Every structure is written in structure tokens, then in C-alpha cells.
Amino acid sequence: MTFSDIPKFKLKEYSKAPELSSKTIAHKPVIIVGSGPVGLAAALDLAQKGHEVTILTAFDFIALGSKAICFAKQSLDIFDRLGIGERIIEKGVIWNIGKLFWKDQTNPVFQFDMLPVTNQKNPGFVNIQQYYVEDYLVDALEDMDNVDIRWGHSISDIEVRNDGARLDVDTRDGSYQIDADYVLACDGFRSKIRDSMGLDFEGRIFEDNFLIADIKFKGKAAEQRPSERWFWFDPPFCPGGTALLHKQPDDVWRLDFQLGWDIDREAVLKPENVEPYVKGMLGDDIEFEREWYSVYTFQCRRMNRFVHGPVIFVGDSAHLVSPFGARGANGGLSDAENIAWKLDLVMRGIAPRSLIESYNDERIMGADENIRNSSRSTDFMSPKNEQSLAFRNAVLELSNDYSFARPFINSGRLSTPTPYHDSPLSTVDNDEWDGGPKPGFPCVDAPVNDNEDSNWLLEKLGNDFKLLQFGGKAPESDLDVINIPIDSLAAQRYDAHHGATYLIRPDQVVAARWKEAQADDINGAYQRAIGAA
Amino acid sequence: MDKFNDTVNISGHDDIYQMIVDLHADGNEEKSQKINAKLIIAMINQIGSEQIVKEIIEMVRLNEEKYNPRSSTH
Numbered sequence A: 001m002t003f004s005d006i007p008k009f010k011l012k013e014y015s016k017a018p019e020l021s022s023k024t025i026a027h028k029p030v031i032i033v034g035s036g037p038v039g040l041a042a043a044l045d046l047a048q049k050g051h052e053v054t055i056l057t058a059f060d061f062i063a064l065g066s067k068a069i070c071f072a073k074q075s076l077d078i079f080d081r082l083g084i085g086e087r088i089i090e091k092g093v094i095w096n097i098g099k100l101f102w103k104d105q106t107n108p109v110f111q112f113d114m115l116p117v118t119n120q121k122n123p124g125f126v127n128i129q130q131y132y133v134e135d136y137l138v139d140a141l142e143d144m145d146n147v148d149i150r151w152g153h154s155i156s157d158i159e160v161r162n163d164g165a166r167l168d169v170d171t172r173d174g175s176y177q178i179d180a181d182y183v184l185a186c187d188g189f190r191s192k193i194r195d196s197m198g199l200d201f202e203g204r205i206f207e208d209n210f211l212i213a214d215i216k217f218k219g220k221a222a223e224q225r226p227s228e229r230w231f232w233f234d235p236p237f238c239p240g241g242t243a244l245l246h247k248q249p250d251d252v253w254r255l256d257f258q259l260g261w262d263i264d265r266e267a268v269l270k271p272e273n274v275e276p277y278v279k280g281m282l283g284d285d286i287e288f289e290r291e292w293y294s295v296y297t298f299q300c301r302r303m304n305r306f307v308h309g310p311v312i313f314v315g316d317s318a319h320l321v322s323p324f325g326a327r328g329a330n331g332g333l334s335d336a337e338n339i340a341w342k343l344d345l346v347m348r349g350i351a352p353r354s355l356i357e358s359y360n361d362e363r364i365m366g367a368d369e370n371i372r373n374s375s376r377s378t379d380f381m382s383p384k385n386e387q388s389l390a391f392r393n394a395v396l397e398l399s400n401d402y403s404f405a406r407p408f409i410n411s412g413r414l415s416t417p418t419p420y421h422d423s424p425l426s427t428v429d430n431d432e433w434d435g436g437p438k439p440g441f442p443c444v445d446a447p448v449n450d451n452e453d454s455n456w457l458l459e460k461l462g463n464d465f466k467l468l469q470f471g472g473k474a475p476e477s478d479l480d481v482i483n484i485p486i487d488s489l490a491a492q493r494y495d496a497h498h499g500a501t502y503l504i505r506p507d508q509v510v511a512a513r514w515k516e517a518q519a520d521d522i523n524g525a526y527q528r529a530i531g532a533a
Numbered sequence B: 001m002d003k004f005n006d007t008v009n010i011s012g013h014d015d016i017y018q019m020i021v022d023l024h025a026d027g028n029e030e031k032s033q034k035i036n037a038k039l040i041i042a043m044i045n046q047i048g049s050e051q052i053v054k055e056i057i058e059m060v061r062l063n064e065e066k067y068n069p070r071s072s073t074h
């Protein structure tokens, strides 16, 4: 396979499978299928935990096309743990201001500030092309001895067996079979594995087309433009539709135009047809170069279950959302970190196999929240009937003059981590708390010593189970303890009085908390959190 | 907890009714839909309670269903 129609950011070296010249079928502990951001992140996480990891991917390159650009704080926290966070922040564009425009008005109807809660290590959002993220993940993987990345190895079939799964793999030198105890299917929304297993992928298809123009500014224009998210409802250059402008690294900008359903895809993509849109948005005197033009339609759908015995679906293969809200890759990265620690404990024999089932519970909650939010944004942007159009326009007209209507404007609710309400792994609070993250909720960051740029709580958490002890002494247990001064901002954010303890999962989610913990409490909560209770 | 008041809570009903009818005087369907939407959005904010808004929506849904049951083709 050559994938000649896919633009390439970086070529990668195909290597011939040793299995092709051997009579026996190799057996691996875990095979990850796919080298998108999700498969790569899961692979790196498992590799850093010491597992032998095999990645099979159809591509023999990192693709260049227009995909994810907005990476949310929770993903940056994951990248930090994987060791590539600083590279991403350095390359990326941090943005805080979002502006909403309507029709031909030059003043925004509404302007919002995404400035995150201050005193956290990572910003709310960073824009960076997906190919850079993939490239950095690959660099880190290539540095490890326990990782085998096989570029240009395409799965054609899968058979679930008693002791794992057997994959049929096609390469340019021929086909081979390979076995694994576990397979992470990170093979994207057209998942061959899902199809081969005859599994469902239900949901809504939105009847709309969007033109994406990734362009590079030339001349002065690039410096003059602030790095803000601009969003238009019904602008003169895209009548009846919406439009979006985002800054990326390397003076590349993403322009996104809603075109409606009935279009001629090929014609739309011709440079002479894209140009009027670009100039309509940015002015006639703009000088630019095309990086990539594409048209996409979108769907919101998910599998009924993500865990099928030894085969676990992660990322776009399991769920697909519209891009508004930046929930695709961000949601998939949360899947990857959720399954990585669970699979790690199961493969090391510390947790029972049933722990994997909680990935199904928790990440279906995540997928449903993402699908709900992105469907709602889409319904606001392209109203489906006269009544909803009337409401949409009523909101916009009122918002122009009155602040009370503005929160109804929905141009994409940007991705935040999903709390796992009622997770089977959480221990319900017994004490009264006035704040702080509840069991099942993600940890909030804070400086531990009230020193603004050092000692971040999330950095200290790492990716093991940890006890956070706020003053006093932690009860006896085998877990690592992090002592937090009681007069810190961290203690305040965790509503912690002297002697409080939090049990934190490897994915930095609160498992349990106590105002005054006993050794038995901690042990019980830990057992529950690893699915052994 | 906040509760929807389903008894009389205001006076001047005839004047209020007249004002609303007048707002729709020009008979343009599209305009009317938007005017109603604006009224609803502003009133929702004035009510200031998600719980009460929920109860009102539920009350309207039941009332509508009672007098205009959905046809089976819907």
C-alpha cells in the first residue's frame, strides 16, 4: 500500500517482519494497532511502564493533512507525564482569547477569555499540528529498547482466541500472522479490526460539509494578527454558515468554512475556489500559500462496548465526534491513559483482569459527554428547523446588546476532562467536604509550596498510585506518600485540613479521600480502585 | 428547593396579554418565532433557576400531549 493521496510530513522506514522467514507464530504480550496520537500515546505509556510493546501501523509515514490542532490542558498533563510536554509547549501556540462575530459586524458580539485558573503548570489550550505531536511521540518511542514499531504493516483480519487474539498482517513482502495477549485497536474511525469482528458503530451523521484551508501567511500579515480564536455566524463571505480561524505554529492558520450539504467536493477544493473564502475572511490584500485544503463531513457515533475480550478499542476506532470543541484527539488521549495503567497492572498480575472492564465504563462516560457536547454545538451552528433557527438568531441578536443571553451562544464547548461519576473504582465520601475534587474527578493542579513556578502537584503525582498527605502522618501502607504543606494553595484547592489524605490513581483521578484516614480505609479503597474489591 | 408556582402569581393579565399580541401585530411568521424565542430566553434568565425552568418545560410538554396527542405517524 502506498497511500499516495495522503500528504506526508515525514517518511518512516518500513522493515521486513522476522515472522516472514520463520515457521512459528510469534506471541506478544500487547500489540497496538495504529500510529495516530492515541496508539502512540498508549504505546509510550505502556513502554515506559516496562512492557514489551509492538506497534503495527498501515502507514509508513507521519501524515501531514489537516487534523487536530487544539490540545487541551488534560492532554498537556498526559504529555508531561510521557516526557514530551515541554517540547509541545515550546512549539505550540498558547491562546486565551476567543471572539465571536456575527454577519458583517466588525465588533465581536462576544469575547471570552480562556485564561485558565492561574497557578497551574499547563495552560488551558495549546494549538499544534497533530503531526508534530505524533512526531514527538515517535521520537520518544524510538529511543526505547522495548518498543518495536512496524511501519507499513497493515492488519487485514483478526481472530479472537481463548488466550488472546491472532492478527493477519499484510506487508509489501507478504503476509504473516502474529498473536498477542492483548490488542489495542487504535486504528482510527474506519477501524479494520472493528469491521473484521463485525461490531457496531452507531450514531448520527450530520448533513454538512466543511472546507478546511490550512494556509501559510506571507509578508507582514502574520505578525499583525493576534493568536485568537475567531468564530463567525453567518458572515458575508460564507452566507448562512459558520467560519472559524485558528493560529498554528509556523505561521500556519486554520480556516474552516461551513458549506452546507449539497456541494461538489472536487470543485470546492480548487485553489481558485478556495481563494475567495480566504480573502473574504482575511481581506483582499492577504498573501498566502496553501499548506493543505480538504473537505470534511462529520459524524457523532460510538461503539456499544469498547472492550471485547482481549481486544480493546481506543480513540477514534471506538468513538467519533465533530471537531467543534476539540474532543477527538483529546478524548482519545484520555482513553489511552485510562487503559494504559489498567493494562499495566493486569499484565503484571497485580490487578484482576476484570479491571479492564472499568475502562469500558469510564471511557463510555467520556465518549458520551463528548458526543453530547459536540452534537449540541453542531445543532446550534446548523439549526435543523425553523424554530431552532429562530432560537439561534434570537440568542445572537440579544447577545449583541445584553450579556445575559451570551452564555447560550455555542460555538463549540472546549474539551475538559470527564469526571467519572459513580465509577466502580471510586470509594464514596464518608466525610463532609466543602470543595476539592470528589472521588472520580480529575486532580486539579496547584503549586505545593506556594512558589509559582516550581513544585507543581501534578508533576509530583507522576503515574503511579499515590497518597497525598496534607499535614500529619499518612497511615501505614505500601503506597508512595507525597506530603503537602497545609498552608499551601494545593491544600486550599483540595479543601484539606490538617491530617487529610487523598488516594490518587495513576491517571491522576481521585480514588478516595478522608479527613482522617485509617490504614484499613486506604487498603480497602486501593483494592477497590484496582478492581479487586 | 426552587419550585414552579402553578397558581396565580401576578396581576394585570389583560394588559400583559395585549402587549404580547401587539408584539406579533405585523403577522410575519418568521419574525414572530424569533420574538417568542427572545421572550423565552429573557424570561428563563429572569426565572434564574434551572430546576424551575425544567418543571415549566415538563408542564408544557404534558399539557400539549394531553390535548394534542402525538399522531402515530409522527
Ligand SMILES: Cc1cc2nc3c(=O)[nH]c(=O)nc-3n(C[C@H](O)[C@H](O)[C@H](O)COP(=O)(O)OP(=O)(O)OC[C@H]3O[C@@H](n4cnc5c(N)ncnc54)[C@H](O)[C@@H]3O)c2cc1C
Residues within 6 Å of the ligand: A033, A034, A035, A036, A037, A038, A039, A056, A057, A058, A059, A066, A067, A068, A069, A070, A071, A130, A153, A154, A155, A156, A186, A187, A188, A189, A191, A192, A193, A212, A296, A314, A315, A316, A317, A323, A326, A327, A328, A329, A330, A331, A332
Ligand atoms: C479537520 C479535523 C480537525 C480536528 N481537530 C481536532 C482538534 O483540534 N482537537 C482534537 O482533539 N481532535 C481534533 N480532530 C480529531 C483527531 O484528529 C482524531 O480524533 C485523532 O486523529 C484520532 O486519533 P487516533 O489515533 O484514534 O486515530 P488516527 O489518527 O485516525 O490513526 C489511525 C491509525 O491507524 C492506522 N491504521 C488504520 N488502519 C489500519 C490497519 N488496517 N492496519 C494497521 N494500521 C491501521 C493508521 O495508519 C493510523 O496510524 C480533528 C479531526 C479533523 C478531521
